[in-house]
Amino acid sequence: MSTYIAPLRDMRFVMTELAGLGELSSLPGFEEATPELAEAVLDEAAKLATEVLAPLNKPGDEQGARLTKDGVVAADGFAKAYRQFVEGGWSGLAGDPDFGGQGLPELLNAATVEMWNSSNMAFALCPLLTAGATEALRQHGSEELKGRYLPNLVSGEWTGTMNLTEPQAGSDLAAVRTKAVPEGDHYRLYGQKIFITWGDHDMTGNVIHLVLARTPDAPEGVRGISLFVVPKFLLNADGSPGQRNDVHCVSLEHKLGIHASPTCVMSFGDQGGAVGYLVGQENKGLAHMFTMMNEARQKVGIQGLAMAERAYQQAREYAKERVQGRLATSRSGDTVAIIHHPDVRRMLLTMKSQIEAMRAFAYVMAADMDRAHRDPDAGERARRQARVDLLIPVLKAWCTELGVEIASMGVQVHGGMGYIEETGACQFLRDSRIAPIYEGTTGIQAADLVSRKLASDRGEAMTELVADMRQTALELKRSTDTQVASVGTALEASVQALDDATAWMLHALATHPDAALASSVDYLMLAGYVCGGWQMGRAALAASRKSAANEDPDFHRTKLATARFYADKVLPKANALLEAIRSGASSGSSLPIEQF
Missing domain, CATH: 1.10.540.10 (Acyl-CoA dehydrogenase/oxidase, N-terminal domain)
Incomplete structure (x- = not known):
């Protein structure tokens, strides 16, 4: 099992040349x-x-992680x-x-x-x-x-959690039943939450839970949800942890992966009521919690990138060491390391190129978040925030879906040994599989992108994004380097596919919303591939300049080759997804439930 080596050269390149x-x-x-x-x-x-x-x-x-009588x-x-x-x-x-x-x-x-x-x-x-x-x-x-x-x-002396999900509610937060009863300057909470990541542990002196609950007179649905701080230990007057609060982990989930991360069933109020403190206003809890959820979604998108990188490193090193088979073009007939075989190289380059696209997409968005908060110009702050809001669901869903796909491809590179836990490839696939699910499934992210983000401004933020992408494609096509110019041609075609898909989606939202939702995941994935292609195009331009100046030529030539591979082998998915989107709900909406 290979160790992890941070890809610092590519990180630095993306941070300086693309993210500014x-x-x-x-x-x-x-x-x-x-x-x-x-x-x-x-x-x-x-x-x-x-x-x-x-x-x-x-x-x-x-x-x-283990649950004992003293906690996790x-x-x-x-x-x-x-x-x-x-x-x-x-x-x-x-x-x-x-x-x-x-x-x-x-x-x-x-x-x-x-x-x-x-x-x-x-x-x-x-x-x-x-x-x-x-x-x-x-x-x-x-x-x-x-x-x-x-x-x-x-x-980090204390850690925090997010307590949303309940057994009967799942992702439907309108069905939350946990109660919060006012009592002086605080509330008493009663209920149960499930799937609480690191809900309890022994690594810090306190765990601070943010909990969604309903006050006695709250309206039904999401309009009646409030947000509360519920500490594991109540604080003394000097701020130190004191008396144990009435919140406990009652069981740990047995999961496919991330076994060392305790996923807890948390019970509030079994012994008189858990003391909690209102955050913000009553009945505004969901809006307040979305601050936390968006923060988490951005970082979960990076998780998809991270797991893909680890799986790639494992597969790459194995492919260099595993000797098996002969090349059809070999005259000696000697066996070779599998990295010499064309299909293994295809898999590794597919992994590598998409990882670099994901990293560029994620880091550029992080820089946009910085500018949205700190730019002295109010108009520029608003523009950057609009782009972040538009692309957060794309980053979360596209990167996590690719994380699973790339981890699975890593198993494939190993062949039969990839299916054996001993090599470690299995763990990356098992661990990565949760990321497209939590903080809102891919379907939920796609519905957010289409029904909220596109609908809210009638596609204005997407139109501005497409214009920026077209400008990059034009700059690429003007290059005298044929490799760079070909990236521009591929990017131009994929940007047109995104533009056409956006026009279709806006029309469907106004005339046939179910068709729009039926195609929403395809639309999100199309947007992800094109956003990745845009950043790989920008990377090709920067690498071309650096290579011409003879700065770290090996790295920059490799970057150019990777960008070309992405343009040739990955970006064509955009047009295929466009055709799928145009089919709308297709036969799926007409098939009787009994026939599923």
């Missing part, structure tokens, strides 16, 4: 985010990921690793300086999130959920709540 890291340091509050600091952060993150987190990945999978116990080594994570300041890297965070750009944070998840996804889920809880509380909590909870959440 150097420009971010000119934004208010990011003055310290110099390229030199970024280099140091990446190097130190890579050491922690490779030397501390990655070695715990397989043992953690084999042992798993993390897999061996996890508590010590988490302490190193906190002491290194990683939890607060992009956190609000007002609460002890370092205030560095989300772009830089995104690269570390990729490393944590590539090296040990089960571990990385804990700080991922904490980041979401922190942001929801920062934006919507009272000054008192923020003062009492945020410093320790930002530092």
